[in-house]
Amino acid sequence: MAAAETLYDVIRRQGITRRSFTKFCSLTAASLGFGPGAATAMAEALETKERVPVIWMHGLECTCCSESFIRSAHPLVKDVVLSMISLDYDDTIMAAAGHQAEAILKETKEKYKGKYILAVEGNAPLNEDGMFCIDGGKPFVEKLKWMAEDAMAIIAWGACASWGCVQAAKPNPTQATPIDKVILDKPIIKVPGCPPIAEVMTGVVTFITTFGKLPELDRQGRPKMFYSQRIHDKCYRRAHFDAGQFVEEWDDEGARKGYCLYKMGCKGPTTYNACSTVRWNGGVSFPIQSGHGCIGCSEDGFWDNGSFYDRLTNLHRFGVEANADKVGMTAAGIVGGAIAAHAAVTAFKRVTTKREKADAS
Amino acid sequence: MTIHETLAAAAHGGKAVERQSIYVYEAPVRIWHWVNAVLILTLALTGYFIGSPLPSVPGEASANFLMGYIRFIHFAAGQVLAVFLILRVYWAFVGNIHARQIFHVPFWSGRFWKEWLHEVRCYTFLARQPKKYVGHNPLAQFTMFLMVTLPLFFMVITGFALYSEGAGRDSWEYALFGWVFSIWPNSQDTHTVHHLGMWVILVFVMVHIYVAIREDIMSRQSIISSMISGERLFKDRED
Incomplete structure (x- = not known):
């Protein structure tokens, strides 16, 4: 492998003369308010610090x-x-x-x-x-x-x-x-x-x-x-989210108007990345800008979290595929049925017990 | 606890009716109960619409703020719920013995589980006469601890963690509750468990209302009015 190249070597290789280099060092040292020895120290550091x-x-x-x-x-x-x-x-x-x-x-x-x-x-x-x-x-x-x-x-x-x-x-x-x-x-x-x-x-x-x-x-x-902010926090479609304006299905009026892709399963609200600020391809665009929701590719487990087009995550537990709301509604339905049945049995029991008591007395 | 035994002659009956009433639920507990009821309803409704938003509103984005208002109500109600939960924990320490009941289950007490089983048998029509309790019966205590106290803490913690996502990494919410994302690094999963928590509480609410009404009719003590007046009224004097 090549001998270790210092930053000074790189600067010289880019066509900058030794004279310009020392001028740069003294100017920088002066502008930063350092003492007279600083320019030399700076030059030495750049000459010796390896890439x-x-x-x-x-x-x-x-x-x-x-x-x-x-x-x-x-x-x-x-x-x-x-x-x-x-x-x-x-x-x-x-x-x-x-x-x-x-x-x-x-x-x-x-x-x-x-x-x-x-x-x-x-x-x-x-x-x-x-x-x-x-x-x-x-x-x-x-x-x-x-x-x-x-x-x-x-x-x-x-x-x-x-x-x-x-x-x-x-x-x-x-x-x-x-x-x-x-x-x-x-x-x-x-x-x-x-x-x-x-x-x-x-x-x-x-x-x-x-x-x-x-x-x-x-x-x-x-x-x-x-990675300290979500796509959602800096998304240019955020105003439509707060207003409650969503793309309801692909190619609908909302999609043409550039509404929020939340209902189309956009993972922007749970994804930490810089796409909505830095964007891609030299700042040209990013997924949401081109009309597709974020798939959350920088998040842990995004590959196992169900469809890219669901807002609510599918749970893959106990061999059932349903999101939290479906699971909850099913549970509520079962409990509701159980309550009705229990109430019926209670009423029946009450009537029969009363009759027994009446018969006994 | 204070026991007022009143031998009241019914004004129109003339026959003396023996009644025993005990002061069970102190004012802070009752206030917490009803504030919670309103907040949970609000939070469940707004939370549901955050997960599955209403149909799009027409007009310019600048003229609308529907989702913003729904989220605001949810966050505000959540913060009030958290404050009341803290106050309630405080009251568990300084209030009477019944104020502590839903914060623990005497897991190692054999007697507790025996009576717990008796209550289960009563509700499955296997045993006839339920025992009388001044506070909650063991089954109620167990259910409330499991389906109200714990889920409420769970919802407050995960709720603040989710809120910290918008509040930012420098917020006190993130400093206090950011550790939740060490359990679920992808906050999509935190959203999912927060949803499930809502359903646990809602299922409890259904059972709770049913049982409260049923007991009020069937049992020999007051239930619903107790949460308003604080007094538990026993309708007969058998054990």
Whole structure:
């Protein structure tokens, strides 16, 4: 692998002269109000600080995360991959192959012990000792554990690595298991979505490389800056929700007018993601904008939660398929019937007892 | 507890009727009961329409706020219910012994379960004479604990957790109740269990009203009027 490139090397490679570089450092130091020594310290830091090495591994997945990632517009993915991070290993897009590629893993693990980021796309199937996903002649789960040992942190890309996704759908024959259930002793950043938004992915990477630390995470381990609000909270159709104006069926008047898709099973009210603000394809659109409800692809268990077009979730318990209201109404109906029957028996008993008493006296 | 034994000669009858009345339900308990009744009805109705909204309203979005009002009523009623529940818990500590009854089940008491079984037998017409109780009978206590007290706490907790989704991650609601999403990471599931909780309470309401009316007619003590006056009136003096 190439000698570690510093940020200074990258700056020079982009055609910026040494003179401009030192000018930049002194100007920045002055504008931030630092003392006279700061410019030199800053220049030295940029000259010595190595780009963060990133190892990108692929487990049980569909590569939609990579497909999304390479379409990032802000920042452009070329800037991320070529300038901001040192993407040392990604078996899908790297030039090296075979033993040559695998050797990089060992080298990175030794050379950057505790300093590299392990980005994992997909998850590890644990059933049959992990035989359902073989990577480089070994079960993926072994490779994952081996590389995780010396990583600084792990990024779990997508719904697969974060929650399990469709390969973990019931009954989950391969026992596909999200990363945080396999690696227990490392900080894990979940970036869920199927796939996650490109700008969210590069945004997370940019944050780590810029500040040298992990972004603030929420209770579920997702970066707060992208996952602390629901689609519903920032949806441009929210006004129609509050007004009580809904699409009642596909292609009706409400659909043409752009009413709220709540009744069509939109999962926006229960989905934490940045789609309604960042949007997709460089900010062009997102599902709701193109007239289809959110399917909640960044939420845990979305693949097992019934139809994408139901508002109320179907319960798959006791072999019955019904939503909470159907279950409740059935229960209320049975109890209502029982009450009526009980009242009838009570009345009958009362009459007969009275008659007995009357006969006795 | 105070026992007023009144030997009242009925004004027009002349024959002395022996009556015993006991003060059971103190004012805070009675107020809580009726406030709860109104709130639960409101919450169930508005909650149902949040899950399955009414047909779309015509006109511009800016001229309408139907869903907003329904949700507002639901949230407001929910918060009032929570406050009254807290006050009720307080009263369980400072009120009389009957104020504590629905907050526990004497699980390890053999006598409790024996009498519980007797009540079950009475309601299934296997035993004839139900025992008399000053407060709730064991079966009632058991049912109320299981289908009112616990579900109410459950609904308040999950309700505030769901409310915190809109209130934001910096809200006190999220700080206090955000842990619910550690149990159900996908709040879609939290919505579902919140729905089921409503039905548990509604089924209880049905049984509760039926049994209260039935007992008022059949048994030898007052039931419905007790929740208004607080006095339990016994109509005869057998055990």
